[in-house]
Amino acid sequence: MAKWLTGEVIAVEHWTDTLFSLKLKADISPFKAGQYCKLALDIKGERIARAYSFVNAPESDYIEFYLVNVLNGKLSPYLHRLRPGDHVWITEESNGFFVIEEIPNSDTLWMFATGVAPGPYLSILQSGKDLERFKHIVLVHAVRYQQNLNYWPLMQKLAKQYQGKLIIKAVLSQDHHPDALSGRLPGLIANGALEASIGLSISNQNSHVMLCGNPQMIADCRDVLKYRDMHKHLRRRAGHITSEHYW
Numbered sequence: 001m002a003k004w005l006t007g008e009v010i011a012v013e014h015w016t017d018t019l020f021s022l023k024l025k026a027d028i029s030p031f032k033a034g035q036y037c038k039l040a041l042d043i044k045g046e047r048i049a050r051a052y053s054f055v056n057a058p059e060s061d062y063i064e065f066y067l068v069n070v071l072n073g074k075l076s077p078y079l080h081r082l083r084p085g086d087h088v089w090i091t092e093e094s095n096g097f098f099v100i101e102e103i104p105n106s107d108t109l110w111m112f113a114t115g116v117a118p119g120p121y122l123s124i125l126q127s128g129k130d131l132e133r134f135k136h137i138v139l140v141h142a143v144r145y146q147q148n149l150n151y152w153p154l155m156q157k158l159a160k161q162y163q164g165k166l167i168i169k170a171v172l173s174q175d176h177h178p179d180a181l182s183g184r185l186p187g188l189i190a191n192g193a194l195e196a197s198i199g200l201s202i203s204n205q206n207s208h209v210m211l212c213g214n215p216q217m218i219a220d221c222r223d224v225l226k227y228r229d230m231h232k233h234l235r236r237r238a239g240h241i242t243s244e245h246y247w
């Protein structure tokens with residue numbers, strides 16, 4: 001049984017009508033960058049709990065989540081209404097294997113996120129532990145519109161901090177920007193446009209690919225990568241792809 005603690009909302013940022021970030025204070029146990037915990041609210045007599053990935057590094061003195069208000073969702077519309085000073089349930093322990101220690105060595109570590117799913121990567125990159133073994137790290141954030149790139153300033157700051165080792169790229173599926181790629185991630189891998197724009201290749205000889213967020217994007221990327229003989233990484237059988245589905 002999960003042990004529930006009270007978290008206090010210390011800040012809320014409403015980026016768009018549906019996208020928002022919550023900052024909390026809560027006395028949770030230490031977690032690993034890339035993991036998630038559960039948030040819950042008691043709604044009409046029932047405790048409704050869902051998983052959310054940390055955006056902050058484990059060393060941080062606050063907890064941060066990046067969320068979307070899912071239309072007719074059972075929990076997210078209520079989290080969307082929270083204000084500073086409100087309280088939310090949070091699990092004491094965190095979970096998940098989408099963490100850097102589970103990733104095998106490679107020249108290039110590709111971090112692909114859709115929508116609200118860059119959190120695990122931002123936590124890993126802000127923490128900065130165990131990343132020396134990768135020559136390059138490429139963080140790709142795929143969203144519909146430019147307005148959905150709410151963590152772009154943090155990504156730019158991290159890219160500067162990593163002094164050329166970290167390359168960031170935005171992908172817009174329904175919008176255009178001179179610095180971003182337009183299209184869907186699986187298509188941009190299949191036609192080579194992503195690699196051309198970065199100047200690095202994705203192959204089973206030099207890369208490990210992390211996929212986070214929309215299950216359809218994950219399935220489609222895995223299908224495309226299969227043609228390059230890249231497969232799911234398992235503890236018992238080394239591979240080249242590690243993923244975290246958000247639903």
Ligand SMILES: Cc1cc2nc3c(=O)[nH]c(=O)nc-3n(C[C@H](O)[C@H](O)[C@H](O)COP(=O)(O)OP(=O)(O)OC[C@H]3O[C@@H](n4cnc5c(N)ncnc54)[C@H](O)[C@@H]3O)c2cc1C
Pocket residue numbers: 036050051052053054065066067068070072073074075076077096115116117119244245246247
């Ligand atoms: C490991 C893990 C980490 C997660 N981290 C985050 C996170 O950092 N931020 C976040 O917002 N969500 C995250 N999620 C999703 C989250 O747990 C909930 O599923 C989401 O908030 C919807 O809950 P709900 O009760 O409002 O919707 P529900 O009533 O449970 O409805 C679920 C339906 O909403 C849709 N849905 C769920 N998530 C999304 C989404 N992100 N975008 C579009 N549609 C969606 C799907 O169709 C799903 O079937 C994570 C999920 C997992 C498993």
